[in-house]
Amino acid sequence: MSREWPLWEIFIRSQHGLAHKHVGSLHAPDAEMAIKNARDVYTRRNEGVSIWAVKSSDIVASSPGEKEPMFEPASSKVYRHPTFFPMPDEVKHI
Amino acid sequence: MNDAKSLFEYLLRLADSDLILAQRLGEWVGHGPVLEEDIATTNVGLDLLGQSRLWFAYAGEVEARCNGTGRSEDELAFLRDAGEFRNLMLAEQPNGNYADTMARQFYFDAWHELLLRGLTASTDARIAEIAAKALKEVRYHIERSADWVIRLGDGTEESHRRMQAAVDGLWMYTGEMFEVDAIELALIDAGIACDARTLAAPWRERVRAIFADATLAVPTGTWMQGSGGRGGKQGVHTEHIGPMLAQMQWLQRAYPGAQW
Numbered sequence: 001m002s003r004e005w006p007l008w009e010i011f012i013r014s015q016h017g018l019a020h021k022h023v024g025s026l027h028a029p030d031a032e033m034a035i036k037n038a039r040d041v042y043t044r045r046n047e048g049v050s051i052w053a054v055k056s057s058d059i060v061a062s063s064p065g066e067k068e069p070m071f072e073p074a075s076s077k078v079y080r081h082p083t084f085f086p087m088p089d090e091v092k093h094i
Numbered sequence: 095m096n097d098a099k100s101l102f103e104y105l106l107r108l109a110d111s112d113l114i115l116a117q118r119l120g121e122w123v124g125h126g127p128v129l130e131e132d133i134a135t136t137n138v139g140l141d142l143l144g145q146s147r148l149w150f151a152y153a154g155e156v157e158a159r160c161n162g163t164g165r166s167e168d169e170l171a172f173l174r175d176a177g178e179f180r181n182l183m184l185a186e187q188p189n190g191n192y193a194d195t196m197a198r199q200f201y202f203d204a205w206h207e208l209l210l211r212g213l214t215a216s217t218d219a220r221i222a223e224i225a226a227k228a229l230k231e232v233r234y235h236i237e238r239s240a241d242w243v244i245r246l247g248d249g250t251e252e253s254h255r256r257m258q259a260a261v262d263g264l265w266m267y268t269g270e271m272f273e274v275d276a277i278e279l280a281l282i283d284a285g286i287a288c289d290a291r292t293l294a295a296p297w298r299e300r301v302r303a304i305f306a307d308a309t310l311a312v313p314t315g316t317w318m319q320g321s322g323g324r325g326g327k328q329g330v331h332t333e334h335i336g337p338m339l340a341q342m343q344w345l346q347r348a349y350p351g352a353q354w
């Protein structure tokens with residue numbers, strides 16, 4: 001068994017936000033300590049109202065090497081972008 | 095001793111235990127066992143420092159009522175000598191290893207939480223307000239230190255051995271927390287101070303419960319340091335406070351009034 005504590009990714013929901021946002025990572029021996037450490041490392045300046053901690057090893061990530069097939073679709077398919085709808089000027093925040 | 099003088103003494107007792115323990119915890123900066131603990135432990139220290147400032151500010155105002163002039167927070171913190179400090183002896187004990195630090199913290203937090211709860215009912219509105227504010231922070235402190243006592247006590251053979259040695263070694267400094275002297279008795283009668291004698295039973299129960307989870311034996315020693323009105327609260331201290339004050343105060347001593 002490794003002597004290092006496992007790494008956790010920390011997500012904080014801010015005072016005004018609805019979604020938890022990734023703020024960084026830290027080491028902790030278990031979930032309970034991960035929450036406590038996150039509280040001390042990331043929320044001491046009124047940043048948040050809720051904390052999620054996820055073991056880094058449990059996160060499935062896309063591979064950087066697959067950037068082209070994953071994220072560069074042909075830009076000729078303009079119909080994929082909803083840019084053809086007339087938008088009244090009064091409508092904001094879209 | 096008149097009422098305002100007694101109140102000033104009592105406020106110093108509250109302020110000094112917070113300040114001295116904060117200074118001890120601050121000594122861990124950059125030396126914590128892991129980065130996260132370094133930050134967490136010194137956060138607790140900063141909470142206590144903030145609380146001590148609230149008590150000092152009030153103490154200075156009360157002192158002004160007695161003498162016409164009251165000392166500032168900085169003067170009270172940095173320009174008094176060891177014999178003028180009113181903190182519990184427990185607070186000034188050296189950090190030792192991490193088990194020693196967490197044992198000291200747990201004993202203190204368990205008492206501190208009970209004390210502040212009691213003080214929220216003080217007839218002195220300012221004391222009740224400060225206690226209510228501090229209690230929010232201390233409820234987290236006790237959760238953390240109790241957690242570490244359990245983790246280390248119920249951890250490896252080595253961590254268990256060290257945690258047991260830590261709680262045994264500091265036990266004799268816990269008696270002072272539940273003693274009252276003439277100064278406190280007068281304030282208790284007036285409903286201003288919390289009667290520390292009433293905190294002993296719930297404190298012991300907390301210690302018993304946490305130590306049971308931690309597989310630690312509750313120390314059985316009955317001889318206590320600083321009992322009989324000759325403790326830290328009366329200005330009698332262990333040898334550890336001197337070097338600590340030298341470190342804490344040298345800047346204000348060498349450069350009086352220095353600010354940053």
